[in-house]
Amino acid sequence: MKITIAGAGAMGSRFGLMLHQGGNDVTLVDGWADHVNAIKENGLQANFNGEDIVAHLPIELQSNISSQEKTDLIVLFTKAMQLDKMLQDIKPLIDKRTKVLCLLNGIGHEDIVEKYVPVENIFIGNTIWTAGLEAPGRVKLFGDGSVELQNLAMGQEAAARELAKVLFESGLNAKYSENIRYSIYRKACVNGTVNGLCTILDTNMYGLGITQFAHDTVVTIVDEFAAVAKYEGVNLDISEVVEHVETCFNPDTIGMHYPSMYQDLIKNNRLTEIDYINGAVSRKGVKYHVATPYCDFLTQLIHSKEEILKAK
Numbered sequence: 001m002k003i004t005i006a007g008a009g010a011m012g013s014r015f016g017l018m019l020h021q022g023g024n025d026v027t028l029v030d031g032w033a034d035h036v037n038a039i040k041e042n043g044l045q046a047n048f049n050g051e052d053i054v055a056h057l058p059i060e061l062q063s064n065i066s067s068q069e070k071t072d073l074i075v076l077f078t079k080a081m082q083l084d085k086m087l088q089d090i091k092p093l094i095d096k097r098t099k100v101l102c103l104l105n106g107i108g109h110e111d112i113v114e115k116y117v118p119v120e121n122i123f124i125g126n127t128i129w130t131a132g133l134e135a136p137g138r139v140k141l142f143g144d145g146s147v148e149l150q151n152l153a154m155g156q157e158a159a160a161r162e163l164a165k166v167l168f169e170s171g172l173n174a175k176y177s178e179n180i181r182y183s184i185y186r187k188a189c190v191n192g193t194v195n196g197l198c199t200i201l202d203t204n205m206y207g208l209g210i211t212q213f214a215h216d217t218v219v220t221i222v223d224e225f226a227a228v229a230k231y232e233g234v235n236l237d238i239s240e241v242v243e244h245v246e247t248c249f250n251p252d253t254i255g256m257h258y259p260s261m262y263q264d265l266i267k268n269n270r271l272t273e274i275d276y277i278n279g280a281v282s283r284k285g286v287k288y289h290v291a292t293p294y295c296d297f298l299t300q301l302i303h304s305k306e307e308i309l310k311a312k
Helices: 010-021 033-042 080-089 157-168 180-201 205-209 214-230 238-249 260-267 278-288 293-309
Strands: 002-006 025-030 044-048 051-055 059-061 073-076 099-102 122-127 132-135 138-141 147-151 174-176
Touching: 002 010, 010 025, 010 044, 010 051, 010 073, 010 132, 010 138, 010 260, 025 033, 033 059, 099 157, 122 157, 122 180, 132 260, 147 157, 147 180, 157 174, 180 205, 180 214, 180 238, 180 260, 180 278, 180 293, 205 238, 214 238, 214 278, 214 293, 260 293, 278 293
Parallel strands: 002 025, 002 073, 025 059, 044 138, 073 099, 099 122, 147 174
Antiparallel strands: 044 051, 122 147, 132 138
């Protein structure tokens, strides 16, 4: 399958590498010139579960896309605030048969994707794989993960299952979901707790988990997500979701990992996706008349830190 990874940061690089190893024709597309140039010159350098490997994958700067050769599948891994611009830039790669799989963190991205792709070609999902961007062109990939996905339009179940098969055959542990919106909200609860809190507290997930108030804070934030999700037909099992979040604190699995928002803001001085995670819950809270004070405050704190650090 001819696959384009739109957003070749840490997670996009992982998926691109594994899909390439699975025998697919993979091209990376990204907007960070230093990263693109490093991969063009030296290949994608990855520490893959302790083994150093180099994969010579084609990569293009998104603003330079001019090819008229269409792609079979686009896997979206941009930052949420960059999604519209990415889809605009890669329009030359899209035709009526191109499928798009959106695996972004956060909630509601399909509204943007529908501006560029027919709804029957859109698939939404989430992943719990982890990855870290250590420098331009160099990533650290460790641990195990999985992918869930579902068709957005009715009648496209077979196509969704076929996409899951392609990812599964590349070692990405993908499966079809009957209720992806539940899974998306469940993952959003992980991002809505550990991402912002680790960034503000300047710690990894294990460091957050051993603090005295971690549990109560996680419960309160998950309660806010669940209250909003209920108005969208998603009934979260709060106790199970909290337990799921707290598995991230285990130092023997992924607890020593610094989440993506920390990597963006603290390591790379880049703006964060907070408006599409806790900020999205705050906006939906206003819409549904649900109080979301923790999400409101955490969103404000992250934006304040962005200003202090002059993130771009």
